[in-house]
Amino acid sequence: MAAVRKPVLLGLRDAAVQGCPKGPAAWTASKLGGVPDALPAVTAPGPRCGGCAEPLALVVQVYCPLEGSPFHRLLHVFACARPGCGGGGSGTRSWKVFRSQCLQVPEKETLNAQDSAPAVAHPVPSGEGLAVHAEVPQFQPYYICVAEEEDYGNSVDLEHARSLLQDYQQREGVDMEHLLSLCSYSDGDEKYEKTNIKSGDQTFYKFMKRIAACQEQILRYSWSGEPLFLVCPTSEVSEIPACSGCGGQRTFEFQLMPALVSMLSSANLGLAVEFGTILVYTCEQSCWPPNQQTPMEEFCIIQEDPDEFLFK
Incomplete structure (x- = not known):
């Protein structure tokens, strides 16, 4: 569970x-x-x-x-x-x-x-x-x-995340479309866990994905x-x-x-x-x-x- x-x-x-x-x-x-x-x-x-x-x-x-x-x-x-x-x-x-x-x-x-x-x-x-x-x-x-983070759960604007990941792909050669397709899954989803992103990149991607719904959060x-x-x-x-x-x-x-x-x-x-x-x-x-x-x-x-x- x-x-x-x-x-x-x-x-x-x-x-x-x-x-x-x-x-x-x-x-x-x-x-x-x-x-x-x-x-x-x-x-x-x-x-x-x-x-x-x-x-x-x-x-x-x-x-x-x-x-x-x-x-x-x-x-x-x-x-x-x-x-x-x-x-x-x-x-x-x-x-x-x-x-x-x-x-x-x-x-x-x-x-x-x-x-x-x-x-x-x-x-x-x-x-x-x-x-x-x-x-x-x-x-x-x-x-x-x-504000409560869950209030942003159904209003994710992925345009900013897409732009960040485009830059990321150019530098690291990562499959951007594959990464973006995972944004609709929860953090614990097996499809995310089984991606072949390098461990450091995975942490960074998880961070970007989590804040994509509210990019202006400061705390x-x-x-x-x-x-x-x-x-x-x-x-x-x-x-x-x-x-x-x-x-x-x-x-x-x-x-x-x-x-x-x-x-x-x-x-x-x-x-x-x-x-x-x-x-x-x-x-x-x-x-x-x-x-x-x-x-x-x-x-x-x-x-x-x-x-x-x-x-x-």
């Missing part, structure tokens, strides 16, 4: 963020670019690059409380936007992921706490340092809206689901480090997609990040110690795009 695939939510770029939202309107929003918003009583992360020591730019902020959990939950992904530093060559030194949580309380209680709370600065994470916003490289901020979210690999996974995927907080296992949560690269624009010339896909793994228990006031660092894997120009 085939395994049941966990549902996948797709993140799509929405309207531009106007002004500087504050409070719950800010930290309950998912967005790309801008500056990180902080949950109540938790410091906003302000990491620096492990390669060049410069402040990292916010790539995405994802508001993602878990079902049945009493916590608000916010994930931030950062990357180095300096030329030559943000790619896979620098590995995880130039990419950082942080998880912040706080208990959900009634709105009235929150307002009362804010009214009575003294105006004190939040503690700064050791070794991190919070850079002044003006010094931190910023991409233009846009909200991220969410795929599937808590404890299966990542969509762009290239054959290495041993790194089987060696995900344990959570630094509780020592438990980490699980896949979401990944950033190639379409996001061209959407990360900035008024500052020369800022850019390049990647194929970024796989984000977080604590399976989503642990959060009492009175924790600083974000907890999570783990990501960078897969470089073997055919970067295809996604421009």
Whole structure:
């Protein structure tokens, strides 16, 4: 019996963020670019690059409380936007992921706490340092809206996939018509599994086929689901480090997609990040110690795009 695939939510770029939202309107929003918003009583992360020591730019902020959990939950992904530093060559030194949580309380209680709370600065994470916003490289901020992948299942436009595969065939000598004929089959179909595509090419083709229905997706979210690999996974995927907080296992949560690269624009010339896909793994228990006031660092894997120009 085939395994049941966990549902996948797709993140799509929405309207531009106007002004500087504050409070719950800010930290309950998912967005790309801008500056990180902080949950109540938790410091906003302000990491620096492990390669060049410069402040990292916010790539995405994802508001993602878990079902049945009493916590608000916010994930931030950062990357180095300096030329030559943000790619896979620098590995995880130039990419950082942080998880912040706080208990959900009634709105009235929150307002009362804010009214009575003294105006004190939040503690700064050791070794991190919070850079002044003006010094931190910023991409233009846009909200991220969410759609269910299955809603696109019956509306696949294969024209883009056909164009990509034509280029692919010219370079690799692969039978394009045979590949396209397989697009109507599910991933587990034997006809797909028995194609004589090279293993690396098969992974790349599977990736292209899966995203063909929604080419503009910038994020795929599937808590404890299966990542969509762009290239054959290495041993790194089987060696995900344990959570630094509780020592438990980490699980896949979401990944950033190639379409996001061209959407990360900035008024500052020369800022850019390049990647194929970024796989984000977080604590399976989503642990959060009492009175924790600083974000907890999570783990990501960078897969470089073997055919970067295809996604421009």
